Amino acid sequence: MQLDAADxxxxxxxxxxxxxxxxxxxxxxxxxxxxxxxxxxxxxxxxAVYAERDSIAALxxxxxxxxxxxxxxxxxxxxxxxxxxxxxxxxxxxxxxxPDAADxxxxxxxxxxxxxxxxxxxxxxxxxxxxxxxxxxxxxxxxAPARIAECAQSAARATEMxxxxxxxxxxxxxxxxxxxxxxxxSCALLTTTICLYLKEHAAP
Amino acid sequence: xxxxxxGSSAANVGIVIVSHSPLVAQGAADMVRQMVGDxxxxxxxxxxxxxxxxxxxxxxxxxxxxxxxxxxxxxxVDLGGAETNSEMAxxxxxxxxxxxxxxxxxxLVEGAVVAAAEASxxxxxxxxxxxxxxxxx
Numbered sequence: 281m282q283l284d285a286a287d288x289x290x291x292x293x294x295x296x297x298x299x300x301x302x303x304x305x306x307x308x309x310x311x312x313x314x315x316x317x318x319x320x321x322x323x324x325x326x327x328a329v330y331a332e333r334d335s336i337a338a339l340x341x342x343x344x345x346x347x348x349x350x351x352x353x354x355x356x357x358x359x360x361x362x363x364x365x366x367x368x369x370x371x372x373x374x375x376x377x378x379p380d381a382a383d384x385x386x387x388x389x390x391x392x393x394x395x396x397x398x399x400x401x402x403x404x405x406x407x408x409x410x411x412x413x414x415x416x417x418x419x420x421x422x423x424a425p426a427r428i429a430e431c432a433q434s435a436a437r438a439t440e441m442x443x444x445x446x447x448x449x450x451x452x453x454x455x456x457x458x459x460x461x462x463x464x465x466s467c468a469l470l471t472t473t474i475c476l477y478l479k480e481h482a483a484p
Numbered sequence: 485x486x487x488x489x490x491g492s493s494a495a496n497v498g499i500v501i502v503s504h505s506p507l508v509a510q511g512a513a514d515m516v517r518q519m520v521g522d523x524x525x526x527x528x529x530x531x532x533x534x535x536x537x538x539x540x541x542x543x544x545x546x547x548x549x550x551x552x553x554x555x556x557x558x559x560x561v562d563l564g565g566a567e568t569n570s571e572m573a574x575x576x577x578x579x580x581x582x583x584x585x586x587x588x589x590x591x592l593v594e595g596a597v598v599a600a601a602e603a604s605x606x607x608x609x610x611x612x613x614x615x616x617x618x619x620x621x
Contacts, residue, residue, distance in 0.1 A: 357540040359565040362572040
């Protein structure tokens, strides 16, 4: 996890571009089972992080992640803001300044648990946690970035057949089955973007 | 949309209304005000930062500040994101002030009106919250 300022700046730009590219698709997924604003909310969040990329990238990695989390909390809105914000803020608060792979895996595990508490959700509830749990398991097993990216994508697709138990989709009951969860989808997009960058540029 | 202050009396518990819709939030606040006049600190926030349907932490934080009372603040929310964002806003107050804020498990309109009536009599935060939450039991 040796990420310098240039890596952070590049990752912020890549994540923003990826969300922008899929903004409409995320909102279509959200329209099927929610309120249809997930794409726009995520784009607003990533735009806000991008606007502050220089000051974020100048920070040590833990402080940078915490700052990104706070910006996301303040900008995404909806339920996704607190969930993504909690993930990044907990990662930032838990990591040492020069984390190794074991530090990152352990901290990611605690951060995912914090997201679960924030959303009062667990595995199989059809939320972004259904991507975060398997991703965290792969990270803990020191999987290669490409493998983690594949895992994230298949985990997001697997939410299609789940019955929503949290959020507005839960009001639909059985009708929530058959639609991929938009939060899981955005989480897989971001995970994949980060992993592919790490595969090309840095040893995780 | 930004929170609106609707008068205050800082000795009593304050009421904050958080809805995805500015119209719902303002309407609920109007009903509270009709019930208790100006003797309870009251603020509402509804909609996202662009004025569309949604909730956002900054708007909720501003509403908490405007309805702030040393006696405490009771928050009423509608759907999921309103609650999650409210929890986030409360945490950002820091532990000392967060301890004086409660997010109520009660219907938005009825809860806010009943809580404000209780607060207008000078009741403590725990009593205000309990009275509102009786509606859900």
